[in-house]
Amino acid sequence: MTGKLYGVSVGPGDPELITLKGLKAIQSADVVAFPAGKNGKPGMAESIAQTYLQPHQEKLPLELPYVQDPDALTTAWAVATDQLYEHLSRDRRVVFISEGDVSFYSTFTYLMLTLRARDTAIEIQTIPGVCSPLAAAAELGLPLTIWAEKLAVLPLLHNLAELETALDWAETVVLMKVNRYYPQVWQILRSRQLLQNSSVVVRATSNQQKIYADLTNLADLSLSYFSVLIVRRSQQWFNSS
Ligand SMILES: C[S@@+](CC[C@H](N)C(=O)[O-])C[C@H]1O[C@@H](n2cnc3c(N)ncnc32)[C@H](O)[C@@H]1O
Secondary structure, rough: OOEEEEEEEEEOHHHHHHHHHHHHHOOOOOEEEOOOOOOOOOOOOHHHHHHHOOOEEEEEEEEEEEOOOOOHHHHHHHHHHHHHHHHOOOOOEEEEEOOOOOOOOOHHHHHHHHHHHOOOOOOOOOOOOOHHHHHHHHHOOOOOOOOOOOEEOOOOOOOOOOHHEEEEEEEEEEOHHHHOHHHHHHHHHHHOOHHHEEEEEEEEOOOOOOEOOOOOOOOOOOOOOEEEEEEEHHHHHHHHO
């Protein structure tokens, strides 16, 4: 088999944040796969890469549900992997595009592992890109970390005590998927007097981007799934410049 799978990071929203390597992989692909959108709308990765897709390329939307149920996920990954394998076994170049970075909380990892379990000989290449916390920090004009600062990333708060532990340990804390827990997170940040040091960026770098740069008066924010919250415990770098 000479088919090859590329996992391509398309960045957080602005299509210009795709790397040249990622762009070349997309443009030379026979098949471009992506998580299918919901309610008839294109998904995030497809929307970002849309301007680079060519009419002759086959588009392959894969049904990859946003659920926690392990059985439902395993079934969805198996079905998606079958679809990818069908093209790879016909020696086609297949690209799976993922929003943000393809190795950072991305479904691509599960697809890659499922494919490898099925056929160890498949060639797979991962092309890195800009993940949402880096994009959000850039849009806020903040460093994510400097000097010897520690960074904690919490992908999903299963237990609010995890946030307390992270705030004790790291100088910068990033919360992904924060929309579900925002009211509880706001209370914890208030109790630590960190609301002024906390920001939320919604749909970073896209043309729908929203920035909330101080959460003091924003207890009731209703956030999109595509929101990242950054707490920088210290603002000291401001004063030293
Ligand atoms: C499944 S993770 C995917 C992360 C992605 N691979 C990345 O590199 O950023 C989804 C979470 O990433 C964050 N996210 C992804 N894209 C974002 C964007 N453009 N702006 C803000 N947050 C984003 C949100 O916290 C969202 O709940």
